[in-house]
Amino acid sequence: MIKLIEIFYYILKISNVNLIVEMVRGIKMKNLEEVIEELQSKVDFSGAVMLQNGDGHAETASFGYANRADLLKNNLETRFGIASGCKLFTAIAICQLVEEGRLTYNTRLKDCLDIEFPSFSEGITIHHLLTHTSGIPDYFDEDIMDDFEELWIKRPMYHIRSLKDFLPMFQNEQMKFSPGESFYYNNAGYILLGLIVEQASGMEFTEYVQEKIFKKAGMNDSGYFSFDALPSNTALGYIDLPDGSWKTNIYSVPVKGGSDGGAYVTVEDMTKLWKALFGELLLSEDTLHKLLIPHAQVNETGYYGYGVWIKNHDNQILKYHVMAMTQELVSIPPIIQLRKPLP
Incomplete structure (x- = not known):
């Protein structure tokens, strides 16, 4: 059994994630609101915070606006769009299907879909897609574009409602490098993983996550909601502009999220996710270990597992986190003692 020692959870919109993390780590359960108020003078902060220790005691706080124009404040029940933070859900889904014997991590893409x-390597595996080491082209190429709005000039975002809608944006492009050669963060790879989930399970990807992950974890307020039909108490995403003004991100993201990002969650639901994950309600201990160990090196201390970023130093994991775009999600799950040593 994996031992839970401490749990920290945040959903927030900030400009310096590490500053928040280290300061809140240090104060643990004391004077949370005072620390957050102090941080507001240092960083741009808007969102909900939950700080929970191993015995279940929690301190909570919320700040900023879910709707800036109408001055509707965030609260602990506010749903936040977490963009790429959802890659963790996709990785969990794949791992569940591996446990069921429907896939393996070494199954080739060409054998799944x-x-x-035409130009993709035949050696691409599920492991490569999970770790951003496949070398496939991405549908958002940062070498060519620097704004997500540019993606939708030829293909409006309101037409992107299923995973297959993304395929024309990358399936005929050239490989960037050979599988396993390098790390290159890649949304298209997670689109393919979502399609693999659909093929292997016989369910739509968002339906699978809702039934096999959210429902099992008790995440009753979370979901993949359409941008043009959001439920009440859902925060809008914002883009801060250089001149100090802002705009919503409605022209920057697909109308409905999928396997590369786009779900909406509450801070309490993310707490439930980590508890379910570490309580082995979603994955076995062996599979959870596979999810959380470093697989690909990103920089000197940064690594990527399966759908999760890892800070590792001297063969010791310091923290896990998942990141989104406009409303950033920082989830630092329990500092854990893994039964198996790191590779």
Whole structure:
């Protein structure tokens, strides 16, 4: 059994994630609101915070606005769009299907999907897709574009409602490098993982996550809601502009999220997710270990597991986190003692 020692959870919109993390780590359960108020003078902060220790005691706080124009404040029940933070859900889904014997981490992409990728390497595996080491082209190429709004000039975002809608944006492009050669953060790889989940399970990806992850974890307020039909108490995403003004992100993201990002969650639901994950309600201990160990090195101390970023130093994991774009999600799950040593 993995031992839970401490739990920290945040959903927030900030400009310096590490500053928040280290300061809140230090104060633990004391004077949370005072520390957050102090931080507001140092960073741009808006969102909900939950700080919970191993015995279940929690301190909570919320700040800023879910809707800036109408001055509607965030609260602990506010749903936040977490963009790429959802890659963790995709990785969990794949790991569940591996446990069921429907897939393996070494299963090749070409053996999973009956879709033509003319220029893709035949050696691409599920492991490569999970770790951003596949070398496939991305649908958002930072070498060419620097704004997500540019993506939708030829293909409006309101037409992107299923995973297959993304395929024309990358399936005929050239490989960037050979599988396993390098780390290159890649949304298209997680689109393919979502399609693999659909093929292997016979369910739509968002339906699978809702039933097999959210429902099992008790995440009753979370979901993949359409941007044009959001439920009440859902925060809008904002883009801060250089001149100090802002705009919403409605022209920057697809109308409905999928396997590369786009779910909406509450801070309490993310707490439930980590508890379910570490309580082995979603994955076995062996599979959880596979999810959380470093697989690909990003920089000197940064690594990527399966759907999760890892800070590792001297063969010791310091923290895990998942990141989103406009409303950033920082989830630092329990500092854990893994039964198996790191590779």
